[in-house]
Amino acid sequence: MTSTYLKLSQQMKDIAAQAEAAREQELPAIINQIRELMATYNLTVDDLGVGGTTKATRKGRAKAASGEEKAPRPPKYRNPKTGETWSGFGRAPSWIASAKNRDRFLIEQPA
Numbered sequence: 001m002t003s004t005y006l007k008l009s010q011q012m013k014d015i016a017a018q019a020e021a022a023r024e025q026e027l028p029a030i031i032n033q034i035r036e037l038m039a040t041y042n043l044t045v046d047d048l049g050v051g052g053t054t055k056a057t058r059k060g061r062a063k064a065a066s067g068e069e070k071a072p073r074p075p076k077y078r079n080p081k082t083g084e085t086w087s088g089f090g091r092a093p094s095w096i097a098s099a100k101n102r103d104r105f106l107i108e109q110p111a
Contacts, residue, residue: 073088074087
């Protein structure tokens, strides 16, 4: 059984080497064909979306104007012992992180 595995493993290596040789031989013609199509359709590399960025992803989210800060979020929870507050966003402070029910820390909002 081992000899069969070894034979198959060697065949896989041989076939992989043959495939790589065929790829290298065909590559120049394929590249020329791609260049011709790009020239015909006036495409650029950016149009193809190679390299992980496209026109859509390069725009991304709009950034806040420089010097402009975001308004702080209003507090949602209050520590009854110290009066410390937390908005509910970001990492939870230690006084509420281990709480099973955070409702007891909620700040009552006026109606």
